[in-house]
Amino acid sequence: MSRNLLGLIESRQAQVAVVGCGYVGLPLALTLWRAGFRVLAVDIDRQKVAALRACRPYVWGVEEPELKQALDSGDFVPTEYADEAAKSDVVLLCLPTPLDENNIPDLSALRETAEWLAQHLRRGQLVVLESTTYPGTTEEVLRPILERSGLVAGRDFYLAYAPHRYDPGSEGRRIGDIPRVVGEGGEASLEVAAAFYETFTPQVVRVSNTQTAEAVKMLENIFRAVNIALVNELKEVFLKLGVDTYEAIEAAATKPFGFMKFLPGPGFGGHCVPVDPFYVAWRAKQVGVECDFV
Numbered sequence: 001m002s003r004n005l006l007g008l009i010e011s012r013q014a015q016v017a018v019v020g021c022g023y024v025g026l027p028l029a030l031t032l033w034r035a036g037f038r039v040l041a042v043d044i045d046r047q048k049v050a051a052l053r054a055c056r057p058y059v060w061g062v063e064e065p066e067l068k069q070a071l072d073s074g075d076f077v078p079t080e081y082a083d084e085a086a087k088s089d090v091v092l093l094c095l096p097t098p099l100d101e102n103n104i105p106d107l108s109a110l111r112e113t114a115e116w117l118a119q120h121l122r123r124g125q126l127v128v129l130e131s132t133t134y135p136g137t138t139e140e141v142l143r144p145i146l147e148r149s150g151l152v153a154g155r156d157f158y159l160a161y162a163p164h165r166y167d168p169g170s171e172g173r174r175i176g177d178i179p180r181v182v183g184e185g186g187e188a189s190l191e192v193a194a195a196f197y198e199t200f201t202p203q204v205v206r207v208s209n210t211q212t213a214e215a216v217k218m219l220e221n222i223f224r225a226v227n228i229a230l231v232n233e234l235k236e237v238f239l240k241l242g243v244d245t246y247e248a249i250e251a252a253a254t255k256p257f258g259f260m261k262f263l264p265g266p267g268f269g270g271h272c273v274p275v276d277p278f279y280v281a282w283r284a285k286q287v288g289v290e291c292d293f294v
């Protein structure tokens with residue numbers, strides 16, 4: 001099974017569907033087009049699909065000239081849910097993973113999409129979840145829904161989790177410049193998923209399973225959240241004590257070990273960093289651990 005898909009990936013003949021074309025999915029879809037793949041940019045929001053078709057980009061980092069070039073090539077196709085998209089050789093899920101009104105993970109977009117995919121899944125496809133989520137999601141939520149198709153992950157199709165890493169606002173660091181972590185959700189999936197990510201990233205870091213890859217993403221984002229909160233709080237204290245926080249940080253940053261520089265700012269926002277601690281705390285509670293710190 002893997003020889004066919006590996007061949008299609010290596011020769012760039014694989015068709016890739018990016019499902020969920022928001023801040024993450026749209027730049028990713030264009031990165032893949034640039035890497036030589038035919039890309040279907042799939043979104044449930046008809047206005048976004050119409051905007052793409054009319055060459056009106058709506059997220060940071062996607063410029064009109066490049067979008068026009070991609071559309072004109074015929075190998076970048078914006079679309080609503082379509083059977084053809086679900087049948088693509090590679091399907092990447094870049095769906096929202098917000099919290100509900102009780103601060104509980106809301107995976108409804110992922111579940112709905114998985115059900116749609118399961119109806120069309122075929123042998124030899126690679127499905128990768130890129131959304132940020134708690135450890136266990138791919139194995140316990142995504143895999144069982146996809147396997148309702150009658151196909152088995154690792155035997156009939158490949159399944160992986162590869163957390164998206166994105167540095168919005170950073171001109172110098174684009175998606176294709178950032179190493180990616182990949183964990184497999186079924187035998188033989190790692191080889192195929194890693195081969196795919198190697199076509200457009202500088203380094204693929206293989207981890208043993210999807211739970212570990214999901215944990216990596218939580219670790220990265222919660223590390224960031226904690227350190228931003230810490231430096232902002234210390235700034236308030238230092239201000240009252242007549243200490244220049246920036247001078248203190250610069251001096252501390254000369255320590256060659258055990259310190260990482262974070263600068264005070266307006267706090268954190270966006271899709272991931274404020275949400276992820278709740279994902280981990282919720283999951284921890286399920287397995288009987290109360291998080292005091294997170």
Ligand SMILES: NC(=O)c1ccc[n+]([C@@H]2O[C@H](COP(=O)([O-])OP(=O)(O)OC[C@H]3O[C@@H](n4cnc5c(N)ncnc54)[C@H](O)[C@@H]3O)[C@@H](O)[C@H]2O)c1
Nearest residue numbers: 020021022023024043044045095097109131132164166271
């Ligand atoms: N924004 C970031 O910087 C960033 C970085 C890393 C990871 N992430 C993670 O990536 C995921 C996506 O984040 P985002 O910022 O791109 O979100 P977004 O809201 O900008 O984009 C999500 C897209 O999915 C579409 N969508 C919603 N439900 C859908 C469905 N059922 N089927 C198809 N499309 C659907 C929406 O219309 C939207 O265009 C989240 O899990 C987020 O935590 C975000």
